[in-house]
Amino acid sequence: xAPKINIKQLNLFYGDKQALFNVSLTLPAFQTTALIGPSGxxxxxxxxxxxxxxxxxxxxxxxxxxxxxxxxxxxxxxxxVALRTRVGMVFQKPNPFPRSIYENVAYGPRIHSLFKTKxxxxxxxxxxxxxxxxxxxxxxxxxxPATRLSGGQQQRLCIARAIAVNPEVILMDEPxxxxxxxxxxxxxxxxxxxxxxxxxxxxxxxxQQAARVSQQTAFFHSGYLVEAGETGALFTMPEDExxxxxxxxxxx
Amino acid sequence: xIPSLKxxxxxxxxxxxxxxxxxxxALLFLGCVLADIIYKGYPAFFRTExxxxxxxxxxxxxxxxxxxxxxxxxxxxxxxxxxxxGHKGKLTPKQIQMxxxxxxxxxxxxxxxxxxxxxxxxxxxxLAGIWGGIIGSFLTLLITxxxxxxxxxxxALYLEEFAPRNRLTHWVEANINNLAAxxxxxxxxxxxxxxxxxxxxxxxxxxxxxxxxxxxxxxxxVVTTRVALSxxxxxxxxxxxxxxxxxxxxxxxxxxxAALPGIMTGVILxxxxxxxxxxxxxxxxxxxxxxxxxxxxxxxxxxxPVQIFNWSRSPELGFVENTSGAILILLVMLMLLNCIAVFIxxxxxx
Numbered sequence: 001x002a003p004k005i006n007i008k009q010l011n012l013f014y015g016d017k018q019a020l021f022n023v024s025l026t027l028p029a030f031q032t033t034a035l036i037g038p039s040g041x042x043x044x045x046x047x048x049x050x051x052x053x054x055x056x057x058x059x060x061x062x063x064x065x066x067x068x069x070x071x072x073x074x075x076x077x078x079x080x081v082a083l084r085t086r087v088g089m090v091f092q093k094p095n096p097f098p099r100s101i102y103e104n105v106a107y108g109p110r111i112h113s114l115f116k117t118k119x120x121x122x123x124x125x126x127x128x129x130x131x132x133x134x135x136x137x138x139x140x141x142x143x144x145p146a147t148r149l150s151g152g153q154q155q156r157l158c159i160a161r162a163i164a165v166n167p168e169v170i171l172m173d174e175p176x177x178x179x180x181x182x183x184x185x186x187x188x189x190x191x192x193x194x195x196x197x198x199x200x201x202x203x204x205x206x207x208q209q210a211a212r213v214s215q216q217t218a219f220f221h222s223g224y225l226v227e228a229g230e231t232g233a234l235f236t237m238p239e240d241e242x243x244x245x246x247x248x249x250x251x252x
Numbered sequence: 253x254i255p256s257l258k259x260x261x262x263x264x265x266x267x268x269x270x271x272x273x274x275x276x277x278a279l280l281f282l283g284c285v286l287a288d289i290i291y292k293g294y295p296a297f298f299r300t301e302x303x304x305x306x307x308x309x310x311x312x313x314x315x316x317x318x319x320x321x322x323x324x325x326x327x328x329x330x331x332x333x334x335x336x337x338g339h340k341g342k343l344t345p346k347q348i349q350m351x352x353x354x355x356x357x358x359x360x361x362x363x364x365x366x367x368x369x370x371x372x373x374x375x376x377x378x379l380a381g382i383w384g385g386i387i388g389s390f391l392t393l394l395i396t397x398x399x400x401x402x403x404x405x406x407x408a409l410y411l412e413e414f415a416p417r418n419r420l421t422h423w424v425e426a427n428i429n430n431l432a433a434x435x436x437x438x439x440x441x442x443x444x445x446x447x448x449x450x451x452x453x454x455x456x457x458x459x460x461x462x463x464x465x466x467x468x469x470x471x472x473x474v475v476t477t478r479v480a481l482s483x484x485x486x487x488x489x490x491x492x493x494x495x496x497x498x499x500x501x502x503x504x505x506x507x508x509x510a511a512l513p514g515i516m517t518g519v520i521l522x523x524x525x526x527x528x529x530x531x532x533x534x535x536x537x538x539x540x541x542x543x544x545x546x547x548x549x550x551x552x553x554x555x556x557p558v559q560i561f562n563w564s565r566s567p568e569l570g571f572v573e574n575t576s577g578a579i580l581i582l583l584v585m586l587m588l589l590n591c592i593a594v595f596i597x598x599x600x601x602x
Contacts, residue, residue, distance in 0.1 A: 053493065058416075083496075084496035085496040091487060097488065098510065111497050162495070165496065
């Protein structure tokens, strides 16, 4: 598989504190990469480097390269707004805008002027909701406030909102941690389907989830990328004993 | 059984009781003040009138021009006071006898005092009204709103969203917080020096009053707006940023709408404070006696609280009820503003 994102020697600092040490990782296109590791190991920080979401944090400093199809996203010529249309994000807690279901999905296409007629926008909204597996549940109440949906529906709405701008990569930061098992199963199923069109990176605390949805897994520990590889291999035959310890539940 | 459990429950009960007692005290004081003002103030909404064909000119106000075709004319303040409360004042026993005679013949009556609402200030309590003060307050508040709202909200937006976090901005922030607690009379002094002496604006005008009160409201608006802005959830901002919204789009599409109830509440409450403010306006010379309502922001103006202050210093007994009556009107206006604030908060909160 062709690499979608290539991370080279990434070092991340919050002020004086270093959060990531020399992380190098390749994310293959149209595959799901799971980032696992104990809390505070830097996996979320790493994820947020991939669409420069860390930019909003003051005193942050970054070394190394993140190449999206060969282009460094931290190069001065890169517009962060354009980058985020290519690399979308779904967050830990479902965070729909306090607007209607329709307007939530339509927001991205609106700000980027991705349509010419109202019919085209309707089309984008419908397709995104279909791809997020939410259309059947909400098609009769698109004008209702999104905040009235259940947690699982809200999270799928957030996924629909992210894919409405047609990104190439979708970053997911523990997308199921606030959901019940049934909603989690739906989101996991969705992730598997989305892989056909998008490259997905998912941070998760749930090792079974990582095993279920991902093709590649990367294990982080104390800011270091300890081990990365094909998911099946990493879970059955980890090379590093820290990985071994974590996936067998000896610490975490 | 845990040994300390009984004591812990007892403490909680006593704490609740103490809170209830302090609440009762507060309500008692509030009730006393309101009852006193209403008791003293409601007679101001009525006035004593005498049938004009009677011709006891000594009871009529000498300054007012009476038309003979009018069946009822306004009684002078001494008669008014006697008729309402039985206070004899400067009236001679003979005059009192006359009033009683009028009463028997139904030639004297109480009627609703429209004059109190439609007239401006006067040296005569029975002719004085609050219209000038209300118009003055309205114009002054308008200037305050026009200046303080955009400046305050703009400052808060910049400090909260764009300003770099360094020593200078920390220093500015600390000073704004301090300014919000500065006694209002100092803002009056500032207004006097800057707007009147330095800029040469006309003295007791709504423009200067409004600008001075605007200065006073500014820090409060900045502080409340910043609190409202910073209480907007970070996840909402991240959602929009993650979709590729620019910082400005995040602000105008999400942060400001979400913070609007808080911002408007802060602005309205600081306007309510400005509406009741007296001290800084005395400082800039708005204490003058002004008998006509202002027709523009540069005209000599008085505002309702200053008028109340002036009336309360007046030696004439008739002004006592006028003072309380005007306070009642001011309270009603403040309550209306507060109701608007509550309404806005409820309306926009989803």
